[in-house]
Amino acid sequence: MTKTYPNRVSIFEVGARDGLQNEKAVTTADKLTLIDQLSAAGLTRIEAGSFVSPKWVPQMADSGDIFRQLSKRPGVVYSALTPNLKGLELALDAGADEVAIFGAASQSFSQRNINCSIEESIERFIPVMEAAQAKQIPVRGYVSCVLGCPYEGEIQVEEVARVAEILYKMGCYEISLGDTIGVGTPLNARRMVEAVAHRVPVEKLALHFHDTYGQALANILACLETGVSVIDSSVAGLGGCPYAKGASGNLATEDLVYMLHGMGIETGIDLNALIEAGNNISQALGRVSGAKVARALTE
Numbered sequence: 001m002t003k004t005y006p007n008r009v010s011i012f013e014v015g016a017r018d019g020l021q022n023e024k025a026v027t028t029a030d031k032l033t034l035i036d037q038l039s040a041a042g043l044t045r046i047e048a049g050s051f052v053s054p055k056w057v058p059q060m061a062d063s064g065d066i067f068r069q070l071s072k073r074p075g076v077v078y079s080a081l082t083p084n085l086k087g088l089e090l091a092l093d094a095g096a097d098e099v100a101i102f103g104a105a106s107q108s109f110s111q112r113n114i115n116c117s118i119e120e121s122i123e124r125f126i127p128v129m130e131a132a133q134a135k136q137i138p139v140r141g142y143v144s145c146v147l148g149c150p151y152e153g154e155i156q157v158e159e160v161a162r163v164a165e166i167l168y169k170m171g172c173y174e175i176s177l178g179d180t181i182g183v184g185t186p187l188n189a190r191r192m193v194e195a196v197a198h199r200v201p202v203e204k205l206a207l208h209f210h211d212t213y214g215q216a217l218a219n220i221l222a223c224l225e226t227g228v229s230v231i232d233s234s235v236a237g238l239g240g241c242p243y244a245k246g247a248s249g250n251l252a253t254e255d256l257v258y259m260l261h262g263m264g265i266e267t268g269i270d271l272n273a274l275i276e277a278g279n280n281i282s283q284a285l286g287r288v289s290g291a292k293v294a295r296a297l298t299e
């Protein structure tokens with residue numbers, strides 16, 4: 001059976017945000033170096049920080065400094081998470097090009113992550129969307145727990161599709177589907193994307209898969225067959241969510257790029273430069289890179 005894959009995949013790099021939101025021992029200077037090296041490696045969509053409560057996630061408290069100090073490379077979009085109007089105002093003030101609202105398909109995760117129910121979060125996102133649109137700032141939408149929840153276990157695909165559609169209709173230009181704890185396997189990942197694609201055009205979907213169970217690449221391959229062509233990943237496999245116990249790193253960007261290039265799919269990314277960026281931040285964190293490809297190709 002012949003499978004059809006896209007000619008090009010757009011990679012949305014979340015290492016500096018999702019990757020570092022759990023890391024205590026990383027300086028603002030290290031983050032800035034990482035962001036600069038990622039853009040030099042050819043990444044054009046970089047999530048550089050999040051404007052959330054510093055009491056909830058102190059590791060992201062320097063996001064304002066990051067956005068003010070990063071040297072913007074032409075053609076690169078620097079994005080930030082903004083859970084509410086206060087976050088949006090801080091992000092715009094610091095110079096973010098784009099923002100993201102983040103909801104969930106699980107009530108328990110929503111409550112623990114952003115301290116409100118799914119419906120309350122949607123109410124909270126409306127003014128964020130309106131204010132961003134007034135400033136012509138694109139808004140991305142995340143749906144967490146699309147293949148399972150650390151508190152509720154199995155999540156119904158209908159609920160994932162429902163929340164994704166609400167965010168899309170609200171005005172999100174793209175919906176990123178998060179397997180927050182990496183529990184998905186290829187066939188259920190694919191079924192989930194197909195269900196969401198009935199309500200949100202498949203070209204508006206992105207995949208955000210954590211690699212906790214080593215399934216992320218296989219899941220992505222299965223989902224690429226549905227027509228999705230945007231994938232979130234994290235350099236060196238950094239990451240985890242402070243409100244999702246067991247959520248290890250995201251899929252490593254190096255491993256993703258290696259697979260895509262091996263399939264003849266373009267990304268615009270220089271793999272060697274990316275590996276160097278990943279090795280540098282791993283060294284700053286005092287560990288070896290979590291990317292298998294980086295370990296294989298590093299002398």
Ligand SMILES: CC(C)(COP(=O)([O-])OP(=O)([O-])OC[C@H]1O[C@@H](n2cnc3c(N)ncnc32)[C@H](O)[C@@H]1OP(=O)([O-])[O-])[C@@H](O)C(=O)NCCC(=O)NCCSC(=O)C[C@@](C)(O)CC(=O)[O-]
Pocket residue numbers: 018021050051052053054055056057081083084086087088090102113114115142143144145178179180208240241242243
């Ligand atoms: C949403 C809130 C703020 C609600 O938290 P809350 O306590 O309900 O908020 P509040 O409105 O009552 O405010 C409480 C305090 O926080 C301040 N505050 C309020 N908002 C902000 C803000 N934007 N920036 C800075 N400060 C803020 C506010 O000013 C106040 O300060 P105080 O008066 O106590 O000094 C909180 O729950 C929060 O910050 N949560 C963020 C949690 C988080 O960042 N989680 C990780 C990201 S999500 C993720 O990783 C999943 C994803 C996206 O990667 C996809 C996937 O993998 O599935």
